[in-house]
Structures are given as C-alpha cells and as structure tokens.
Ligand SMILES: Nc1ncnc2c1ncn2[C@@H]1O[C@H](COP(=O)(O)OP(=O)(O)OP(=O)(O)O)[C@@H](O)[C@H]1O
C-alpha cells in the first residue's frame with residue numbers, strides 16, 4: 001500500500017536520507033531500527049510531509065503520489081503520524097486534542113473505542129494535554145492519530161522516555177488496534193524487543209541508508225544488534 | 231486618545247473643601263460614578279480596537295501595520311452606508327447603524343481574507359518584511375482614502391435614540407452612545423470567545439497557533455485557518471471602526487491614531503490571551519481616566535507608558551502569559 005522509492009532528504013546542504021526504498025503491505029507492521037541520529041525521524045517526517053523530500057523521490061500511497069503535497073493532504077489520503085516527543089497540543093484539553101484528529105471526517109465524533117483502549121484519556125478528558133505525564137501524552141498522541149481513521153499509522157520512537165511497564169502496555173495496545181482496525185503500522189525504534197513485539201518485518205537504518213531488510217522469522221538477531229550498539 | 235470629548239463630564243480639579251455638606255457629597259458621588267463610567271467606556275473602546283489585533287498578532291504572530299487603516303475602512307463603510315440611507319431610504323435612518331456595522335464587518339472580513347491569500351502569506355517567517363510590507367499597504371490605503379473621500383474629516387449623523395444621556399440621578403449623566411458601545415463590546419467579546427473556544431473552527435485556530443506543523447500533520451488545513459483568522463481579525467477591526475464613528479470623526483489618518491493604543495493594549499496583556507487583552511484594556515482605561523482627572527491628558531499617557539514599560543521589563547510576555555508545562 002505504501003511504496004517508497006529512491007527517497008532522498010536533506011537539511012540544506014546536509015544530505016541525511018540516501019536512496020531509501022521499501023514497501024509496506026496493507027495491514028502489515030514494519031519497524032525501522034537504528035541508533036541515535038541515523039535518520040529515523042527524518043525518514044518518517046518526510047513521509048508525512050514535515051520535511052520535504054528531494055526531487056526524484058517517490059512516496060506512493062495506494063496509487064497516489066504524495067511528494068510535494070502538504071501534510072494535511074497526506075492525512076486525508078490515509079496516513080497518520082505520532083511524532084517523536086509526542087507533540088500533543090499542550091494548551092488544549094485531552095478531548096480537544098482528540099477532536100483535532102477528526103479533520104478527515106471519517107469519524108463524525110470521537111470513536112468510543114479510543115476511550116476503551118486508553119481509559120486514562122477518558123478520566124482526564126478535561127485536563128490540559130500539557131499537564132499529562134509522558135506515558136499519558138503518548139497514549140493521547142496515538143489516540144489523536146487514530147481519530148483520523150488512517151490506513152497506515154506512523155510512529156516515531158513511541159517508547160522514548162517511557163517506563164518499561166507502560167512500554168509493554170503500548171505494544172499490546174498497538175497489536176490489538178492493528179488487529180481490530182485492520183491498519184498497517186510503520187514504527188521507528190531503538191528498543192529491539194519492542195520492535196520485535198509489534199512488527200513482523202524489520203528495516204535497519206544506518207547513516208541514512210537502509211542496510212538490512214528482513215521478516216522477523218528469518219532475522220539474524222546478532223547482526224541487527226550490532227547495528228544498534230555503539 | 232483623540233476622541234471627541236463633547237459628551238463627557240467636564241473635568242474638575244479635585245479640590246475637596248474642609249467641611250462637606252450632604253449636597254456636595256452627592257455631587258462628589260456623581261463625579262465618582264461618571265469617572266468610573268468614563269473609564270468603562272474608554273475600556274470598551276480600547277478593547278474593541280485591540281481584539282482584532284490580538285487575534286491576528288496573538289494567534290498568527292503577524293504584525294499588521296495596516297490594521298488601523300482596516301478600522302478606517304470600517305469607519306468609511308459606515309459613512310457611505312449612512313449617506314446612502316440618508317438619501318435613498320431615510321425611513322431606515324433609525325437603524326442604519328446596525329446595517330452599517332454588519333456591512334463594515336462584511337467588507338473588512340472579505341478584504342482581510344483576500345489580503346491574507348494574496349499578500350500576507352508570502353511574508354510568513356519574515357517578520358521584518360511583514361512589517362515593511364504592511365506599513366507600505368497602510369500608506370497605500372491612506373492615499374486611497376484621501377483620493378476617494380478627500381483629506382477633510384467626515385462624520386455621520388448620530389442616531390436620535392443614541393443622542394442624549396441617561397440620568398439616573400440629578401448628578402449622574404451617562405451618554406447613551408457610550409452605553410451602546412459598552413453593550414456592543416461585551417457582545418462582540420463574548421462572540422469572539424465563543425468562536426475560539428466552542429466551535430470546531432476555533433479549535434483549529436488554537437491548534438495551529440500552538441503548533442503549525444503538527445496541526446497539518448493531524449489533518450488540519452492550515453492555510454485555510456490562516457486566511458480565516460486574518461479575515462476575522464480584520465472584520466473585528468471593521469466593527470471597531472464602524473462604532474468609533476459614533477464618538478469621533480474619520481479622516482484618512484484616523485487609523486494611525488488607533489494602531490498605537492491597540493498595540494500597547496495587546497502587548498501589555500500578553501499575546502494569545504483574550505483575557506489578557508481584556509484585563510489590559512481595563513487597567514489602561516481606568517488608569518488613564520483616573521490620571522487624567524488629576525493631571526493633563528498627555529502626562530497621563532506618559533505615566534501609563536512608563537508603567538507598561540516597567541511591567542514588560544519584569545514580565546516580557548505580558549501580564550497574562552499562560553502557565554501550562556509544554
Ligand atoms: N532540523 C535539522 N536541521 C539539520 N540537521 C538535522 C535536523 N534534524 C536532524 N538533523 C540531522 O539529521 C541526522 C538524522 O537525524 P534524525 O533526527 O532523523 O535521527 P534519528 O534517527 O531520529 O535519531 P534519534 O534516535 O536520536 O531520534 C542527524 O545527524 C541530525 O543531526
């Protein structure tokens with residue numbers, strides 16, 4: 001469903017992503033792993049349109065070319081994004097944060113399953129988003145993204161700065177949501193155990209290049225680990 | 231502030247005699263009430279001026295130097311409406327003001343929308359260029375007004391039911407047109423609050439203000455939001471301009487008089503805070519009228535400017551910077 005071909009991204013003169021090509025199948029879950037500064041965020045941000053891709057790159061979602069379009073058009077086309085650092089709207093209440101996700105109009109109101117998956121959001125409905133804990137903000141960011149009813153959910157390091165018990169909970173939620181909503185997931189990670197728990201296919205990114213791609217079943221774990229340790 | 235002061239209480243020096251008779255107590259009380267009301271009236275005028283600016287500057291961070299000229303556009307629209315109705319539909323003269331306010335809003339809203347789409351948006355992320363470009367625009371508008379309406383002042387007939395004063399007691403006289411402005415400002419402010427906090431459109435505007443890139447990444451069409459915020463801010467300026475025709479006359483330079491006061495109010499209150507804008511207008515207006523009672527108008531202005539500068543030194547984000555951890 002998502003076909004990335006020859007993706008190149010640069011910040012001014014500094015060329016960060018080099019010729020990335022990969023494919024995400026409908027309903028599949030793919031993880032991109034790599035160390036700090038290898039280009040995971042840059043890659044994912046270019047998919048959602050927060051940083052521009054270079055000329056000649058192609059990002060194709062179900063036959064629609066997305067390069068050059070604005071982020072909100074890509075969300076309309078079926079992408080949703082949970083950024084690193086979560087970036088919920090701190091001055092809006094939890095409920096208002098969720099309402100901002102309804103812009104695609106695929107749901108008329110906040111779907112009740114969101115509160116069922118993340119009960120803490122229901123309890124804190126009227127609190128300002130900025131006053132939630134890190135883990136709660138992460139759940140809010142995921143719920144906000146799902147409120148647009150995406151076909152592909154993109155998450156950038158969802159485990160960063162979150163305690164292990166909550167990490168497990170987020171992994172469980174993502175697996176359950178994927179099964180229930182029949183969406184595809186693309187997630188970047190440094191925590192290999194989390195990546196293996198949610199994804200069935202792995203990409204390894206190193207200095208802006210995709211250096212390995214394999215199904216979870218026939219993965220050389222030691223080799224992947226060698227890319228993740230300094 | 232250079233509004234016509236004809237229908238305000240005459241200024242008196244506060245000379246309080248040693249023994250005060252009951253009659254004099256009433257007079258003093260009357261003066262006190264009228265002072266309060268003058269403050270309230272100036273407050274609503276400042277607030278009405280600052281609202282549109284608070285929205286455009288506070289929500290979008292755009293410094294629009296032509297904001298005053300957009301107010302003048304509202305005033306001229308009112309003048310044209312009054313002339314038209316006076317000559318063609320004299321039966322409607324009693325309610326022309328309501329028609330004029332709506333027209334002034336519509337004209338300036340549309341102007342703001344087109345201005346944002348065709349002009350302002352090319353200058354985002356370049357504050358200095360925005361400043362220069364909108365300043366240039368303000369000069370162009372002033373010149374246009376001069377060629378169309380002439381350099382002299384124009385004024386509108388005061389509706390009969392708004393001339394005169396309400397006299398609850400013998401010593402208290404509250405001008406009706408001022409009461410009308412107070413009521414209208416309350417209505418407009420509540421309307422703006424409602425739009426920003428209770429509608430989906432307002433939610434989009436607040437989201438874009440907090441994080442533009444992320445707003446787009448959750449699916450909000452940020453360009454449309456920008457245009458509508460700018461249009462609303464301009465429309466509010468139009469309403470303000472329309473209302474000011476009741477207390478002052480209009481000339482091509484009128485906008486310049488408004489803009490300085492508006493900026494002081496917005497910056498003092500803290501941008502992006504409607505409450506701050508209201509509180510700041512209130513404080514400045516009450517101080518100005520109180521100080522004017524004791525000293526000359528320009529000394530009062532200087533005192534207020536000094537105070538604003540002092541406050542901004544200690545609270546650079548204004549009185550009402552918000553306190554949520556990000
Ligand atoms: N806005 C920017 N301007 C210039 N260079 C940037 C910018 N953002 C990131 N970079 C550079 O691009 C490279 C990749 O950064 P990126 O944030 O994509 O890495 P990452 O894999 O997400 O790292 P982390 O795991 O720490 O989040 C880094 O060398 C970084 O310094």
Ligand SMILES: [Mg+2]
Nearest residue numbers: 040041084157
């Ligand atoms: Mg990153």
